[in-house]
Amino acid sequence: MDKKSRILILGSTGMVGGSIVRQLKKLEYSNLLLPDEFMLDLTNQESVMRYFRENEPEYVFLAAAKVGGIYANSTQQADFGYINGMIELNIIYAAYKFKVKKLLFLGSSCIYPRDCPQPIKEEYLLTGKLEQTNEMYALAKILGLKLCEAYNLQYKTNFISCMPTNLYGINDNFDLQNSHVLPALIRKFHEARAENKSQVEVWGTGKPRREFLFVDDLADACVFLMNNYNSNDTINVGCGFDVTIKELAETIKDITGFSGDIHWNIEKPDGTPRKILDVSRINEIGWKARTGLREGLEITYKWFIDNQDKIRK
Numbered sequence: 001m002d003k004k005s006r007i008l009i010l011g012s013t014g015m016v017g018g019s020i021v022r023q024l025k026k027l028e029y030s031n032l033l034l035p036d037e038f039m040l041d042l043t044n045q046e047s048v049m050r051y052f053r054e055n056e057p058e059y060v061f062l063a064a065a066k067v068g069g070i071y072a073n074s075t076q077q078a079d080f081g082y083i084n085g086m087i088e089l090n091i092i093y094a095a096y097k098f099k100v101k102k103l104l105f106l107g108s109s110c111i112y113p114r115d116c117p118q119p120i121k122e123e124y125l126l127t128g129k130l131e132q133t134n135e136m137y138a139l140a141k142i143l144g145l146k147l148c149e150a151y152n153l154q155y156k157t158n159f160i161s162c163m164p165t166n167l168y169g170i171n172d173n174f175d176l177q178n179s180h181v182l183p184a185l186i187r188k189f190h191e192a193r194a195e196n197k198s199q200v201e202v203w204g205t206g207k208p209r210r211e212f213l214f215v216d217d218l219a220d221a222c223v224f225l226m227n228n229y230n231s232n233d234t235i236n237v238g239c240g241f242d243v244t245i246k247e248l249a250e251t252i253k254d255i256t257g258f259s260g261d262i263h264w265n266i267e268k269p270d271g272t273p274r275k276i277l278d279v280s281r282i283n284e285i286g287w288k289a290r291t292g293l294r295e296g297l298e299i300t301y302k303w304f305i306d307n308q309d310k311i312r313k
Helices: 015-026 045-055 070-075 077-097 132-155 181-194 215-228 245-256 280-284 293-306
Strands: 007-010 059-062 102-106 159-164 166-168 199-203 212-214 235-237 261-265
Touching: 007 015, 015 215, 045 077, 059 077, 059 215, 070 077, 070 132, 077 102, 077 132, 102 132, 102 215, 132 159, 159 215, 166 181, 166 215, 166 293, 181 199, 181 245, 181 293, 199 245, 212 215, 212 293, 215 235, 235 280, 245 261, 245 293
Parallel strands: 007 059, 059 102, 102 159, 159 235, 166 212, 199 261
Antiparallel strands: none
16 A cells, blocks of 8 residues: 555444554555544445545455444344445445455454364364354354455455454443453453442353454554455454453453452353464464553553543443
């Protein structure tokens, strides 16, 4: 990408899109297109086509999506399937029709089978059943990456797909019902300390293992891939190590200064037993994550403290 290229970041008000914007500005890219939901309805093809026609983006980061944790995914399956599917169909088609030079589609590690071997290699896609609690979200993301592959094969486009692991960081969603486990735990422990509670309830057994990537590392990877990767093969983005949910909860407890107990509600679902990505492919082409988990958690918690009027909760 040239520093003055017209670069469209979809989802720029969200955690991932916002981080990509910060990274691009840091690298002095100066012609960023940042439509919000009031300017551009991504689920409406007419709206999308009009925007592409009027703004002529050269590069597209497709980071817009309806996202959420176990509760949101399991209770809003139709919404997760429809909204994400429509966004992908409209944007990828428009990128083809208006001859976008390159598009980066952001998927999710939940596309992989629930019980596939660990660490998860890119070729494990579609080799087994999905995790039921987020099946529709995963199917929508699979649609997006397969659509990118199909356009590349049929129309010689340059649409690439990366699959990030579990993300967290600045501008995360801290809603206790709809967020992912990490931001929900930050809010729970913070509020428990503020209210002098004796314990915090955490869903499940604490045994599942998860890999967590700081969102600014993902943004760095996205810009790196946009400038250096042109394969039709999906590529994983992660840090390459995981922790148990119990270890995560105890670390957040320590960072927030909560002194009470953790109550594990074993009647609630654990989700996938383990999920860690094989990141050898992206490491081999020259990118590695830089931010350690505790460092990233401390940055995220400080942002949470400093932005009480802005956080999504």
